[in-house]
Amino acid sequence: MIPGYDEWKTTPPDDPDPVTYCNICGCPIYEGDALFTIDGGICEDCLNDYYKELA
């Protein structure tokens, strides 16, 4: 017996619950994904779109 086995077994591995959502595009952000804590929390794509410029 593995403690907690039944708990994670019931959650499909390819459909994890998002930790939060990007405040700009609304895409789900999962555990381990980059989350940038500006504008209320945004994803890396939006960071690049809105905050990254080429010198």
Ligand SMILES: [Zn+2]
């Ligand atoms: Zn985004």
